Amino acid sequence: MTIVHEKTSTQLPGIASLPMRDFKTHRDNFFDKMENNSIAFFSAACEVTRSNDTEYAFCQNKNFYYLTGFNEPDALLALLKIDNNQQSILFSLPKDKSHEVWHGRRVGQDKACQYYNFDQSFVLDELTSLVPEYLNNLNQVYFCFDNSEMSQQVFTWLSHVRSTARQGTKVPEVLIDASPIINDLRLIKSANEIEVMRQVNYISGLAHQRAMQKTAAGKFEYQIETELLHEFSRHGARHPAYASIVAGGDNANILHYTDNGETLQDNDLLLIDAGGELSGYAADITRTFPVNGKFTAPQKLLYQLVLDTQLTVIAAIKPGITFAKLNQIANEYLTQGLIDLAILSGDLAQLLIDKACKKYFIHGLGHWLGLDVHDVGDYQNNENKEQCREFVAGMVLTIEPGLYMPNDDYELEEQWRGIGIRIEDNIVVTEQGYENLTVNSPSTIIEIEALMNDKE
Template identity: 45%
Template sequence: MFLQRRQQLFTAMSDNSVAIFCASEEQVRSRDTEFPFRQDSDFFYFCGFSEPKALLLLIKKAGETRSVLFNRSKDKLAEIWQGRRLGQTQAIDQLALDKALPIEELNEHLHLELEGLSKVYLAQGRYPAYDQHIFAAIERLRNGLRSGWQAPTQLEDWRPLVDEMRLIKSADEVALMRKAGEISAAGHCRAMRSAKVGMFEYQLEAEIHHEFLMAGARAPAYGTIVGAGDNACILHYTENQSVMQDGDLVLIDAGAEYQMYAGDITRTFPVNGKFSPEQAKLYNVVLEAQIAAIDMLKPGASIYDANQRVLNIMVSGMVELGIMQGDVATLIEEEAYKEYYMHGLGHWIGLDVHDVGDYHDVKRTRPLVEGMAITIEPGLYIPADADVPAAYQGVGIRIEDDVVITANGCEVLTADVPKTVADIEALMAS
């Protein structure tokens, strides 16, 4: 898989060039402890290497290609304290590389790997410390004309090339995302079975994370949101510290990361296991919109097209429930709905939960093609002080699934967790 990706990038690169990818840096959590390490997605995409302090060079010269990794040397004492290192010899074998050099000797060897090349592809600014090493190596070559050295003269961002590659998922990637979706769904089902009046939001968060870990997903793909009552109206609420009250709906936005690929699911359900009539009415407006949007997804459609359908359903529903007043078409045209639905319909998903890829414009009119993976997540958020019927005040509802575009339609990767009123109530009752 990684060799195929490298070859695809080589095909897109200019001759006599190098693409340089940097590993993530360890981040200090407090004093001398670090946050759990997570590899840079683009670096991982081309080699599958999960250690920090590394640099990957993909070199295309005179019709030939080669891959060079700078990584940490084997060190018995360091490995006793901090964990095993792959080293150079094993890196060549396990990662199918042509060459591996010690990162500790980067300044001694990097300029020699760049010598004679014309162009450097680099995501400048992402890792400034490595930028300094790279530009120092180029400057060293510029000053080595008497030695016959030739320095690269062009610098180009590789992100447009790589983002387009990552946007289209292979069958192997879809399989990993399907697994991430299954684990994420299991976490949400566990939360529905576990929810009780009087629980803290963080206790429900703990149930979800337990399910993720037991299934082999070592971490959530992003900060888990458990928002009960009007906390659900805070789009990126992560405090998760309130007590869940009788009569509350709780909105959970949580996804597992499985072998670097993200799941991303949102479900909203009653803490006491039973929707009130008003909650069910508003919930079904969002559900109808989400199902209609997913039904539209196929090659040639767009997120924009699906969102227009969602707007019609949700604005019509809010007018019918007395939350909004006026002509539906006019309310949509004037964007009056943004008081209650202020985010987009969905986003790309993959190695990153908000994955890379060009939408073409702010309205996201890019035609979908097979292999694209997106989320569909309409939501309605009614503030506690909104001038609406009291039963809808302080209610937030979002329903989200992960979808991959297929040859003739789409596949929902997160369908294992229920989302109809009847199915949710039945699961909670069990």
């Protein structure tokens, strides 16, 4: 069965970013989850040295960014809730003319309050004196337990407060992991967050179009990667959300192939898994297409099976459904399709029990998407490792079925070997069902071949 795949067209929108009031809303939402007479700490990322005196491109800690919108390293956010009064306090690097000549301007403490809506802002050097004062007589401290440096710092502060007990100080007795709270907040996107993700998907779709049009036998995989990066950047997504996978032929059977160094061969498929990042939010799109612009007969059969599986799964998305149910739909469709192609044989019901299609569909069906490519949020796995969390409006996720048939699998007929296919779209759960954000990246055989053979 072939499912009609309808897409809408749109013009390139203006560059979106979250207004500062949204970051304050994120803080307010976290405050609502805090107990009274408590404090929460979130640290910014540090710069990471690449070699000698050069650093990698700075990437802010995503929880810190979600709560602040502040994009400098080595900062700290404190959320203080006393007698139900809320204060957001930023500690950051000071203004420094000498440093700024070499490395760029800093926000400084005055603008941090004016522009980012913090209640107070101090230089980092004041942490040592002020934080113990905040901690005195509080009941609880929130921080992300998986952040080892933050954990160590909190225990140091608590130890300092405890050492002054003779002066009448009282150390908080309850430590609470902030990760589950902020993970749940980040899982449900606001309208503005979805608009940013809609735009980064559109930009990323343009990049996938460009890659299809620039691909030809004899080019290197990395040359196609540069076309992607060019298109991301020229539309405002200045960084990729993750290392791009540009995998020709049998390289597509390596799930996280990022060498991107081999020559593209005629009659092979090219799998590209790539997405841009815009205002911190990621796109994650995969397309698979023929290097020469024309699917071979075996490629076409497998590709259509993956595409129809994906569209069947996406059509089922609505509030209340789970990844577990979507996986059931995908496995049933893929298994029957592999039987029809004589790649699997036997009774459908037994093959489903045996999870026979997982030999060729070797990864998960999808994941949460947002500030991280594999975004935070509890999947609520049961004892059978099935993901049972019910979808609600505002969740964003990927749907990415695939089939992988490596050259060295000699149980396969030769016509299937060396083929790796994945198709991945980004989906928002809506009150009515879903919205596919990946609207302008061709995925049907007709669309792909038409685009690739129109080089103008």
